[in-house]
Amino acid sequence: MTVCRDAFANQCALFQGLLGVLSVRNGSTEQTYDIKTPYKLHGLDEGPSTKATLSHDDALKMYREMTAIRRLETATSNLYKEKLIRGFCHLYSGQEAVAVGIFNTIKPEDGIITSYRAHGWTYLRSMSASCVMAELTGKSVGCSQGKGGSMHMFGDNFFGGNGIVGAQTSIGTGVAFAHKYLGTNNLCVALYGDGAANNGQVFESFNLSKLWDIPVLYVVENNLYGLGTSAERSSASTEYYKRGDYVPGIWMDAMDVLGVREVMRFACDYCRSGKGPIIVECVTYRYFGHSMSDPGTSYRTRDEIQEVRKTRDPITGFKELITTSGLVSADELKKIDGDVKKEMDAAAKVAKTGPAVELPSLYTHVYSTILPGMMIRGPDAYTYGSPK
Numbered sequence: 001m002t003v004c005r006d007a008f009a010n011q012c013a014l015f016q017g018l019l020g021v022l023s024v025r026n027g028s029t030e031q032t033y034d035i036k037t038p039y040k041l042h043g044l045d046e047g048p049s050t051k052a053t054l055s056h057d058d059a060l061k062m063y064r065e066m067t068a069i070r071r072l073e074t075a076t077s078n079l080y081k082e083k084l085i086r087g088f089c090h091l092y093s094g095q096e097a098v099a100v101g102i103f104n105t106i107k108p109e110d111g112i113i114t115s116y117r118a119h120g121w122t123y124l125r126s127m128s129a130s131c132v133m134a135e136l137t138g139k140s141v142g143c144s145q146g147k148g149g150s151m152h153m154f155g156d157n158f159f160g161g162n163g164i165v166g167a168q169t170s171i172g173t174g175v176a177f178a179h180k181y182l183g184t185n186n187l188c189v190a191l192y193g194d195g196a197a198n199n200g201q202v203f204e205s206f207n208l209s210k211l212w213d214i215p216v217l218y219v220v221e222n223n224l225y226g227l228g229t230s231a232e233r234s235s236a237s238t239e240y241y242k243r244g245d246y247v248p249g250i251w252m253d254a255m256d257v258l259g260v261r262e263v264m265r266f267a268c269d270y271c272r273s274g275k276g277p278i279i280v281e282c283v284t285y286r287y288f289g290h291s292m293s294d295p296g297t298s299y300r301t302r303d304e305i306q307e308v309r310k311t312r313d314p315i316t317g318f319k320e321l322i323t324t325s326g327l328v329s330a331d332e333l334k335k336i337d338g339d340v341k342k343e344m345d346a347a348a349k350v351a352k353t354g355p356a357v358e359l360p361s362l363y364t365h366v367y368s369t370i371l372p373g374m375m376i377r378g379p380d381a382y383t384y385g386s387p388k
Helices: 003-014 056-081 095-103 119-124 129-136 167-182 200-211 256-276 304-309 312-326 331-351 359-363
Strands: 019-023 031-035 038-044 051-054 110-113 158-161 189-192 215-224 251-252 280-283
Touching: 003 280, 031 256, 051 056, 051 256, 056 095, 056 119, 056 129, 056 189, 056 312, 056 331, 095 119, 095 215, 095 256, 095 312, 110 167, 119 129, 119 158, 129 331, 158 167, 167 189, 167 200, 167 215, 215 256, 256 280, 256 312, 312 331
Parallel strands: 110 158, 110 189, 189 215, 215 280, 251 280
Antiparallel strands: 019 031, 031 051, 038 251
């Protein structure tokens, strides 16, 4: 584990000081900030802007979104511990800046597909917190009517929550190809983890997308650990942004939401210009284990987790940045904290008390059309519609 500790120490050194204030004008409705951690480029002559301009309203919006995802996942963790959520459950706590930075850059018409760590993305892509949590507890008012659970959530131009490791890159490439075929000038963002980056279909997707110059933006969320081990122990090369070889790539510190936004602006412009795919490696950190069944402390220390929370948390870092520069007030953020808490408390109540999925409904959505006399059989006495 010496190699792992050394690698993590190097990452921490790179991430010291997320952002510095470039210009400070107290009371203004807009500020410009420096992106402190340098980007790394592969196959590109120039990269994203190293400066980020942020308005007062956007600052409040992005803070609220990151805070909402964090509280949603905390509430989800509590529901799981109460045994109201069963099966697989993967939390996004610590990685909020990735989703929020991307969400505040892409268009509503652009496609998104991610892994099973999808609760926050479902929330951002048009679903209420109550719909998300109710889905987790198997309630019929959930976003997939209680039948999908943690791994299978969908929203407006959001294609999941994909339970097959790495498969989202292939599906995302297909969605992006559809946009190109139809001439929409839209793109698809396909997010996957450092563990999924070693799957064969990821490389197959790279090949086809570059061969046909498909507008797909591959985002690898490198949270430094897979299921039960570090990236260094599972990957011969951890420079994931270079993995596409003939596909250009960018490495960045993704605990910085403004940095993510600037990188995504560059990457989206690249894809929309007809140049084809691009890879963005977002180096981030997950606070919980790989899933709720993984304590997350057998391959890393609790001290390491607490150190990241203390020094590199994406929410507290952003909060300090926008308040210190005078862009927003502490009272404004305090009100947001209170509003988000009320929203998530109400959602948790729906998740606990909402109507459960009824057995006959499990036989719906098997086929798009049920023809006369058609039967859907199960292991019990039920067929489509009602019991015998």
